[in-house]
Amino acid sequence: MIRLDSVSKVYKTSARPALDGVSVDVDKGEFVFLIGPSGSGKSTFLRLLLREEVPSKGRVMVSNFDVAKMARRRVPRLRQTMGCVFQDFRLLANKTVAENVAFALEVIGKPKRTITKVVPEVLELVGLEGKADRMPNELSGGEQQRVAIARAFVNRPLVLLADEPTGNLDPDTSQDIMLLLERINRTGTTVLMATHDHSIVDSMRRRVVELHLGKVIRDDKRGVYGVGR
Amino acid sequence: MRASFVFSEVVTGLRRNVTMTIAMILTTAISLGMFGGGLLFVRTIDKMQASYLDDVEVTVYLTEDISANDQDCTGEPCASIRQSLESNQAVESVVFEDRAQAYERFQRIFEGQPELVELARPEALPASLHVKLFDPARSDVIVQEFSGQAGVANVDDQNKFLDRFFDLLNSGRNGTFIIALIAALAAVLLIANTIQVSAYTRRTEVGIMRLVGATRWYTQLPFLLEAVVAGALGAILGVAGLVALKYVALDRILEATGGAIPKIELFDVLFPVAPILLITSMLISAVTGYVTLRLYVRH
Structure with missing residues (x-):
């Protein structure tokens, strides 16, 4: 589903490559944690998949792209095959929960009848039934992240990219969000999550790819956060 | 593409930025109003040129010798001057006016000033050949060919006088266009600025749109249409301004010239000036918008 083949990325403003000869294969339906300290290249990794950046060297494949x-x-x-979730939720403050989710479909030209059908379904999936008409500022952090996940998932993407999705949440809420991501993963969606959260990585026991200074230094099938350190 | 979505985004954008939008519309209106004024200037000058040039002629004044002795231009060198004028391809007609006829015309012209008529004597007036040309604008040819010829005192070209008059009008027109151009530049910069501000205030929306896979048209069309709508409103306001100016001031001013400068009709403003302004405005807004989005808004 995702393949990085000897990928390097050098930014003009930096002498050291953000990614340095990275090769990673992710199969369809996998759940992968991308870990590493700040500046290790996690965000660049995700940005390359979204084609926010192009690699300086190497090849990036997502699905057949x-x-x-x-x-x-x-x-x-390409982007329609992916969903994105961020630490800061990125909801539109002037739109209701349902409108925020519908927005993702409206802007790619989906017909109205499809939107009115699938939006309530996905809100139910993320556990927000009954809150469709709330504004984002009337929701807790966890609920806001659920809206963001609903928006990322409403077009049934092949891949869900999550960049520190629990970074702004307390441990209990983080756990709920992880359960939700796991549930989405069970529908066959590949999930790639960049995180700093030890406890989550340790408790989930999923594949862990660790980056350090732009290189892959560990790729464990069922890893934990702190091995070898 | 869902029109209702794009339309609602355009309305939201225009309302969110209302002071900027008003400034953009007003500047566009002023610039287009000036431009339209320039176009009307051109049209008026054209009309005047057409009506004046019909009556323009070149006058070949003959020497004292001919004026005194040749009553009907049958002797030399008058006859051969006339002959060569008549055979010239540019000449439509030639009329000989002898001293007596010139005096009659003088009396007619200055009948309001009898003291002047009394002072003048027929001997002071030269006989002349009045030459009408097919193309009065090409009078230079005749002036050059006949000036200084034997029997010719001098050649007077009425076109020269009209040229000076039209030069004056043309510089008025050019001045209007230059001011219009400066105002247009201000309008273009304002449009570019408004779109940047608009894109900045909506950066979260645009960011989400890009991430979920909206096409460039979907993300940028609302901004582009915002500029085009403002441009169209500016054009309509500009035309309304011109119509108002016509009724409030121009009609009275032009009437005071006693018909020397023809009146500007409402029809002149509405066609072709109004559609030209509307199309120019929408086109410039669209191009400015497109270029701004290309340069400043990432996709």
């Missing part, structure tokens, strides 16, 4: 080589006008197609 050759991400680095594809024409710019095809990038929206």
Whole structure:
């Protein structure tokens, strides 16, 4: 589903490569933690998959898309196969919960009847039934992240990218969010999550890819956060 | 593409930025109003040129010798001057006016000033050949060919006088266009700025749109349409301003010239000036918007 083949990324403003000869294969339906200290290259990794950046060297494949080589006008197609969740939720403050989720479908031109059908379904999946008409500022942090996950998942993406999704949440709420991501993973969606959260990685026992100074220094099938340190 | 979505985004954008939008519309209106004024200037000058040039002629004044002795231009060198004028391809007609006829015309022109008529004597007026040209604008040819010829005192080209008059009008027109251009530059910069501000205030929306895979058209069309709508409103306001100016001031001013400068009709403003302004404005807004989005808003 995702393949990075000897990928390097050098930013103009930095002498050291953000990623340095990284090769990673992720199968369909896998759940992968991407860990490492700040500046280790996790965000660059995710940005390359989204084609927010192009690699300086190497090849990036997502599904059947050759991400680095594809024409710019095809990038929206690539992004429609992926969902994104962030630490800061990135909800639209002037739209209700349902409108925030519907927005993701409206802007890719989905018909209204599809939207009115699938939005309540996905809100139920993330446990927000009955809160469709609330504004984001009327929700707790955990609930806001659920809305963000609903928005990322509503178009049934092949891959869900999560960048520190529990970074702003307390441990209990984080646990709930992880259960939700696990549930989404069980539907066959590949989940790739960048995180600093030891306890979550340790308790989930999923594949762990550790980056350090832009290189992969560990890739464990069922890893924990702190091994070898 | 869902039109209702794009439309609601445009309305939201225009309302969110209301002071900026008003500034953009007003500047566009002023610039287009000036531009339209320039176009009306051109149209008026054209009309005047057409009506004046019909009556323009070149006058070949003959020497004292001919004026005194040749009553009907049959002797030399008058006859050959006339002959060569008549055979010239640019010439439509040639009329000989002898001293007596010139005096009659003089009396007619200055009948309001009898003391002047009394002072003048027929001997002071030269006989002349009045030459009408097919293309009065090409009078130079005749002036060059006949000036200094034997029997010719001098050649007077009425076109020269009109040229000076039209030069004056043309500089008025050019001035209007230059001011319009400066105002247009201000309008273009304002449009670019408004779009940048608009894109900045909506950066979260745009960021989400990009991430969920909205196409460039979907993310940027609302901004582009915002500029085009403002441009169209500016054009409509500009045309309304011109119409108001016509009724409030221009009609009275032009009437005071006693018909020397023709009146500007409402029809002149509405067609072709209004559509030109509307199309120019929408086109410039769209191009400015497109370029701004390309340069400043990442996709």
